Amino acid sequence: MRAIAPDLFIETPEGPRLLGGRRREGGDVVFPLPQGGERAFYEPVELSPHGLLWSWTVQRFRPKSPPYAGDEDERGFQPYAVGYVELPGEVIVESRLEFGEVEPRLGLSMRLEIVPFNHGADGDLQSCYIFRAEGA
Amino acid sequence: MSEVFIVGAGIHPFGRHELSGLDQGVFAARAALADAGVEWRDVQCAFGGSFAAGDADAALPRLGLTGVQFINVANGCATGGSALLSAYWAIKSGEFDLALVLGFDKHPRGSFNPAPADMGLPDWYGELGMMLTTQFFANKIQRYMALYGISRRTLGLVAEKAFANAVHAPHAWRRAPVALDDILNAQMVNDPLTKFMFCSPSEGGAALILASPARARQLGRDQIRLRGAAMRTRVKGSFEVFSPSLDIERGPSPAEMAAKAAFQMAGLGPKDMNVLQLQDTESGAEIMHMAENGFCEHGAQEKLIQSGATRIGGPMPVNTDGGCLACGEPIGASGLRQVYENVIQLRGQGGGRQVPGNPGIGYSQVYGAPGLAAVTIIGK
Numbered sequence: 001m002r003a004i005a006p007d008l009f010i011e012t013p014e015g016p017r018l019l020g021g022r023r024r025e026g027g028d029v030v031f032p033l034p035q036g037g038e039r040a041f042y043e044p045v046e047l048s049p050h051g052l053l054w055s056w057t058v059q060r061f062r063p064k065s066p067p068y069a070g071d072e073d074e075r076g077f078q079p080y081a082v083g084y085v086e087l088p089g090e091v092i093v094e095s096r097l098e099f100g101e102v103e104p105r106l107g108l109s110m111r112l113e114i115v116p117f118n119h120g121a122d123g124d125l126q127s128c129y130i131f132r133a134e135g136a
Numbered sequence: 137m138s139e140v141f142i143v144g145a146g147i148h149p150f151g152r153h154e155l156s157g158l159d160q161g162v163f164a165a166r167a168a169l170a171d172a173g174v175e176w177r178d179v180q181c182a183f184g185g186s187f188a189a190g191d192a193d194a195a196l197p198r199l200g201l202t203g204v205q206f207i208n209v210a211n212g213c214a215t216g217g218s219a220l221l222s223a224y225w226a227i228k229s230g231e232f233d234l235a236l237v238l239g240f241d242k243h244p245r246g247s248f249n250p251a252p253a254d255m256g257l258p259d260w261y262g263e264l265g266m267m268l269t270t271q272f273f274a275n276k277i278q279r280y281m282a283l284y285g286i287s288r289r290t291l292g293l294v295a296e297k298a299f300a301n302a303v304h305a306p307h308a309w310r311r312a313p314v315a316l317d318d319i320l321n322a323q324m325v326n327d328p329l330t331k332f333m334f335c336s337p338s339e340g341g342a343a344l345i346l347a348s349p350a351r352a353r354q355l356g357r358d359q360i361r362l363r364g365a366a367m368r369t370r371v372k373g374s375f376e377v378f379s380p381s382l383d384i385e386r387g388p389s390p391a392e393m394a395a396k397a398a399f400q401m402a403g404l405g406p407k408d409m410n411v412l413q414l415q416d417t418e419s420g421a422e423i424m425h426m427a428e429n430g431f432c433e434h435g436a437q438e439k440l441i442q443s444g445a446t447r448i449g450g451p452m453p454v455n456t457d458g459g460c461l462a463c464g465e466p467i468g469a470s471g472l473r474q475v476y477e478n479v480i481q482l483r484g485q486g487g488g489r490q491v492p493g494n495p496g497i498g499y500s501q502v503y504g505a506p507g508l509a510a511v512t513i514i515g516k
Contacts, residue, residue: 004260004263004264005258005260006261008260020381024273029381029383030381032258032380033382035258038206042483051192052146053278054279054382055272055275055276055278056275056278057275057278057327057328058324058326058327058329059265059268059271059326059351060323060324060325060326060327061247063247063249063265063267063268064246064247064249066249066251066262067252067259067261067262067263067267068249068263068265069252069262069263070262070265080265082265082266082271082275083275083278084382087375088384089384090384091381091382091383091384092381092382092383092384093380093381094266094379094381095382096264096265096266098295106279106282106283111208113274115266117264118263120258128249128260128264
């Protein structure tokens, strides 16, 4: 399984980490790590895998393709939660979310996970990042 | 610096039509010219745009090849508002006496699906299904409801009012009332928002004629002045569409900043406004924009809306023609529709949706991608 994009997240001995960027001037943290010409202004930073739910919604209809690249068609589409997780002291990141049976509420503890997402143009399985509610 | 008057206003009904977007724009332009009592050849400069229906200056062969200075405006969701600002600045400078502002659009059905790269974003952001405007609005109101105690019922009441008002607006798209329970129990699109709580991309055209004081007096149309007009783009810390990350330290929204600037220009405050058109991409946006524009404290909307304050006849009538919820959103025309509606209200021509008490000042605010807001204050 390969990541849906390079430099989005990395595996460490302590588990996966999202890759952000800390602006060399001012120290602001952003996600994802900027690419191309902007990259020079940032140093890569491994973001905390723990955070607090900042807001959420559920995507109830299949987004248009492009740009959406899920394998499933209209019929096979399963709604997914998506929202924002605050990584204390760092930045608020947007992510797909998993709540299981846990009732979403602001401040809920969330943990980073890498999960299978789709198959790339070459048929290989690709992974993406999500945040899962603690206990879900 | 010259004062600026709105001497003409025209609209092509919003909705779904056979007509091309361009032809709907031309229809609106002709209506505005006729309303002002001027000929196309009298117009000295024109600013126009559409988001998805081509260049506005394609209207020239239809309106007449007079050699007029026509400038195409392309500025995302503020395309119409930016065309209006440009014409405002042109007349205010004293360079011109008569200007046309034109906006029109025609969007495919369903949600907008911009390419990530066009917004400076990586492809994966769209591939994972996170690049939807509807998600942004749902996330923003979800958090707002939790922080400020706004109920789902209040979300529903905003939509219910929109369709009730639109019954009396000939230019609106969805003109049948919808019961509150039907709104609340309808298909969920992005929680907590159901399908009736979201506006849809649609079609339509709107046009305004702006004039200097001398020209307005000559036309006998010196009743409605543009008292303030300002646009602001996002600053650090504001929560905007298509944001893979946000700063923990929060900042003001573009609407807050544009509102302050427009009030200052007009020398007026929120309490002086008699009729409000606030961007209602979805029910929650109208609620949040009430506070962002300074019309109430955050959280006060719950009581205000439940008590009917924002209905026609209430102390702060909002979206008297049904707003985006009932008119849909043809991006290029949407902001100009708001100003058109305020012109109608100030002239007392609102019919069944007329705000009582001879409203003297109208306020309009448009918001959109990638994080900008434009405010216009017009008054007698």
